[in-house]
Amino acid sequence: MPGLPSSVDLDECISRLYKKELLAESVIEAICAKTKELLMRESNVVHVKAPVTVVGDIHGQFYDLIEIFRIGGFCPDTNYLFLGDYVDRGMFSVETISLLVCLKLRYPNRLHLIRGNHESRGVTQSYGFYTECSRKYGNANVWHHFTDMFDYLTLSVVIDDRIFCVHGGLSPSIHSIDQIKIIDRFREIPHEGPMADLVWSDPDPERDEFSLSPRGAGYTFGSQVVKKFLDVNKMDHILRAHQLCQEGYQTLFDNQLSTVWSAPNYCYRCGNMASVLEVGENGDRMFNVFDAAPENDQVKDMQMGQDKMGEQGQLPDYFL
Amino acid sequence: MEPPPPPAPQSPASQSPPISQLPRLEILTPTQLSTGNCFGPLQKCINSGPDVSFFLGSKAYKDIMTWITQLNHSLVPRSSVDTARPVSFPLTPNRKDWSEPVRKLRELLQKAEGLMGDAPPEENKNRRFGNGSCRVWHRLLQERVGGWLGELGEGWGERVKEELKGYFLGSWGDKGRLDYGTGHELSFLAFLGGLWKLGYFGEREGQEGQEAEREIVLGVVEPYLEVARKLITTYTLEPAGSHGVWGLDDHSFVPYIFGSAQFTRPISSTRLEPTPVEGSCPGAPKPASVTSKQTVEDYRKTNMYFGAIGFIYDVKKGPFWEHSPMLFDISGIKDGWGKINKGMVKMYRAEVLGKFPVVQHFGFGGLWRWEQDPELAREAGGQSVHVQSQPQSSGTGQGGVTGGTKAPWAMGGVTGGMGGPSGGQVSMPRPTDGGVVAPTGFPRGSGVPVPRGGTPNTGPLEQTSFPRGGGGMHDKVGGNQFSVTKAPWAKD
Numbered sequence: 001m002p003g004l005p006s007s008v009d010l011d012e013c014i015s016r017l018y019k020k021e022l023l024a025e026s027v028i029e030a031i032c033a034k035t036k037e038l039l040m041r042e043s044n045v046v047h048v049k050a051p052v053t054v055v056g057d058i059h060g061q062f063y064d065l066i067e068i069f070r071i072g073g074f075c076p077d078t079n080y081l082f083l084g085d086y087v088d089r090g091m092f093s094v095e096t097i098s099l100l101v102c103l104k105l106r107y108p109n110r111l112h113l114i115r116g117n118h119e120s121r122g123v124t125q126s127y128g129f130y131t132e133c134s135r136k137y138g139n140a141n142v143w144h145h146f147t148d149m150f151d152y153l154t155l156s157v158v159i160d161d162r163i164f165c166v167h168g169g170l171s172p173s174i175h176s177i178d179q180i181k182i183i184d185r186f187r188e189i190p191h192e193g194p195m196a197d198l199v200w201s202d203p204d205p206e207r208d209e210f211s212l213s214p215r216g217a218g219y220t221f222g223s224q225v226v227k228k229f230l231d232v233n234k235m236d237h238i239l240r241a242h243q244l245c246q247e248g249y250q251t252l253f254d255n256q257l258s259t260v261w262s263a264p265n266y267c268y269r270c271g272n273m274a275s276v277l278e279v280g281e282n283g284d285r286m287f288n289v290f291d292a293a294p295e296n297d298q299v300k301d302m303q304m305g306q307d308k309m310g311e312q313g314q315l316p317d318y319f320l
Numbered sequence: 321m322e323p324p325p326p327p328a329p330q331s332p333a334s335q336s337p338p339i340s341q342l343p344r345l346e347i348l349t350p351t352q353l354s355t356g357n358c359f360g361p362l363q364k365c366i367n368s369g370p371d372v373s374f375f376l377g378s379k380a381y382k383d384i385m386t387w388i389t390q391l392n393h394s395l396v397p398r399s400s401v402d403t404a405r406p407v408s409f410p411l412t413p414n415r416k417d418w419s420e421p422v423r424k425l426r427e428l429l430q431k432a433e434g435l436m437g438d439a440p441p442e443e444n445k446n447r448r449f450g451n452g453s454c455r456v457w458h459r460l461l462q463e464r465v466g467g468w469l470g471e472l473g474e475g476w477g478e479r480v481k482e483e484l485k486g487y488f489l490g491s492w493g494d495k496g497r498l499d500y501g502t503g504h505e506l507s508f509l510a511f512l513g514g515l516w517k518l519g520y521f522g523e524r525e526g527q528e529g530q531e532a533e534r535e536i537v538l539g540v541v542e543p544y545l546e547v548a549r550k551l552i553t554t555y556t557l558e559p560a561g562s563h564g565v566w567g568l569d570d571h572s573f574v575p576y577i578f579g580s581a582q583f584t585r586p587i588s589s590t591r592l593e594p595t596p597v598e599g600s601c602p603g604a605p606k607p608a609s610v611t612s613k614q615t616v617e618d619y620r621k622t623n624m625y626f627g628a629i630g631f632i633y634d635v636k637k638g639p640f641w642e643h644s645p646m647l648f649d650i651s652g653i654k655d656g657w658g659k660i661n662k663g664m665v666k667m668y669r670a671e672v673l674g675k676f677p678v679v680q681h682f683g684f685g686g687l688w689r690w691e692q693d694p695e696l697a698r699e700a701g702g703q704s705v706h707v708q709s710q711p712q713s714s715g716t717g718q719g720g721v722t723g724g725t726k727a728p729w730a731m732g733g734v735t736g737g738m739g740g741p742s743g744g745q746v747s748m749p750r751p752t753d754g755g756v757v758a759p760t761g762f763p764r765g766s767g768v769p770v771p772r773g774g775t776p777n778t779g780p781l782e783q784t785s786f787p788r789g790g791g792g793m794h795d796k797v798g799g800n801q802f803s804v805t806k807a808p809w810a811k812d
Binding site for chain 2: 004005006007008009010011030033034059060088089090091105106126127128131132214216243244245246250251259265267268269270271272292296297314315316318319
């Protein structure tokens with residue numbers, strides 16, 4: 001096994017990744033190690049200033065990530081906040097998370113990455129990222145590097161002291177954001193408790209309070225919960241992702257909470273739009289809605305797919 | 321239709337030995353029906369990973385597998401004594417002469433479908449994704465289903481009907497989340513299996529021709545799938561727990577089992593043979609032809625596998641190999657539809673019945689019993705592969721009951737899936753030096769937090785503001801290159 005490279009040229013990595021080329025395993029290892037060092041210094045609640053463009057779930061839809069940069073501006077000309085769920089389900093989770101991590105290392109104050117419920121060993125084992133890493137690299141090492149790094153991603157961001165940003169939602173164990181700061185987050189996402197709730201919960205416009213989520217993890221929370229949280233923390237908006245939206249976004253509870261969803265035509269079929277939310281310097285919020293990237297529709301050479309997927313030996317074991 | 325290839329030569333040695341009897345779901349005796357208070361509203365029993373292990377050794381699990389393999393076997397083509405061509409069992413959309421029980425179920429499905437006319441999708445720009453009118457449809461169904469089920473059979477007690485109603489209502493997706501997936505499909509199979517147990521389809525002991533089972537699949541399961549697809553498209557139901565490109569299908573599974581059975585190698589029509597595990601029926605299209613939209617069009621009305629793939633073509637954009645790579649890889653199988661069928665049954669056991677997120681919603685009662693099956697318990701030897709990917713409830717250790725994976729229908733143990741750790745071949749996340757041990761599966765229960773590396777910075781607030789505007793090519797903190805600090809023992 002080759003050792004670590006003596007140095008990593010991030011600009012070269014980034015330009016390769018923009019072309020959807022994979023990085024070498026040893027480079028991924030080095031990049032993940034460096035990213036851990038960087039993320040370790042971030043608080044569980046990172047404070048940032050507008051202007052910033054906020055992005056929801058990507059789920060390995062690499063072409064659509066590039067479309068976001070084409071629409072919203074490339075790094076570092078635009079500041080970005082990603083709300084998690086970079087991997088699983090889509091075909092290009094490795095390329096997606098590789099690019100985002102390189103951009104984070106290259107421009108650490110211009111791009112922030114929050115942890116989503118899919119940035120976890122347990123979930124990625126079932127929903128594709130593990131399989132994708134194994135197929136594209138021939139072993140699971142890269143999956144280990146990435147998922148070890150996921151343990152260091154921050155849990156929330158506050159924009160201009162006014163907008164609370166998280167992947168899933170609120171938790172009955174969290175009233176004040178100070179309670180988020182004391183979570184020991186450097187770990188696999190637990191099955192329950194405040195850390196799990198932040199990445200798993202959903203708003204429920206039909207309710208006022210918390211109730212158990214039908215997902216089997218986290219809670220649903222209603223209007224009174226949102227109002228109280230914003231009052232206590234002297235904020236005016238909650239911004240989250242985690243749920244598919246037909247129009248690319250949804251605003252609830254008298255404009256106190258928004259869901260932003262950034263995977264257009266989810267799973268190649270849902271026909272949904274996607275959006276990014278641009279928060280301006282004066283605090284105004286504008287959803288920039290977009291459709292699936294043209295690359296998704298191009299008739300691609302099947303050979304290309306087979307190269308990517310390998311030939312035989314890619315059958316699920318059930319069929320061997 | 322392609323010209324039929326010559327029938328594969330079958331040497332006696334390659335033929336499967338006759339079997340004495342097919343596993344079939346037992347019909348409950350009047351005594352079983354009248355005793356006990358086990359019938360009633362369905363009970364949720366699967367709340368954590370160990371519960372899934374128990375389920376995999378339960379009577380309910382054993383019966384579900386028996387039911388599926390029984391239905392599956394009925395669809396296998398039979399060699400005919402009268403003609404050179406085997407008899408196969410395609411879908412017959414225009415058939416009218418269904419047996420009475422099947423005809424009544426088809427009417428039930430039509431009535432359920434008809435309710436969509438009374439609950440047209442709403443125009444609501446502020447909806448999130450699924451159309452809220454689906455909840456109206458669910459409400460109408462709930463209001464009427466009691467009466468409809470009453471018309472199906474007489475003499476069932478209220479508590480038995482309550483169970484049937486639970487499975488039927490659970491067959492159409494989640495009305496809260498507005499999604500649909502294989503768990504709902506399973507609920508419909510449980511509804512039909514429940515009817516079988518109640519003798520609704522008649523006392524069919526000794527019917528080796530399996531006409532009753534065949535009618536259930538072709539005459540009821542397929543129309544059910546069609547109604548479900550219409551629900552999905554009418555109300556834009558989300559794929560429940562889809563694995564995206566890394567799963568078989570966003571919504572359904574059983575049409576791939578039954579459809580591959582329809583195309584598999586013929587078995588004898590006069591003596592009992594097990595379901596073939598390789599080979600195809602003469603005249604069946606090649607598995608590879610699923611990538612041809614035209615061939616799929618040609619077969620989707622007569623074969624359930626192609627019917628399911630036809631629906632994928634209806635709803636998905638982009639190249640087939642990209643949006644459906646698993647089906648694409650399976651289409652490369654050279655050993656025929658029998659091999660595909662065998663794999664589908666194995667995969668169903670592991671990926672549907674063995675997965676907490678799917679079966680956590682399954683309800684139990686007197687028809688499908690939450691009780692340890694003595695036979696499965698006896699056969700359960702080693703650690704079930706299912707168990708590995710299950711969540712743990714707080715304070716409960718893994719272990720205890722292991723899933724029974726060997727049963728009369730078993731064809732070797734379940735082996736892995738897409739090669740993930742749950743597949744049983746790849747070990748769990750490696751324990752790293754003082755590293756993070758991964759709890760697996762879905763949340764609930766305790767995790768094992770052991771941070772690696774430095775101490776968490778949860779103290780004073782770190783105000784990292786974005787610099788304004790562009791031109792950050794030379795960010796102080798970032799920078800293009802970083803050097804890698806190597807351990808003393810690292811080699812260049």
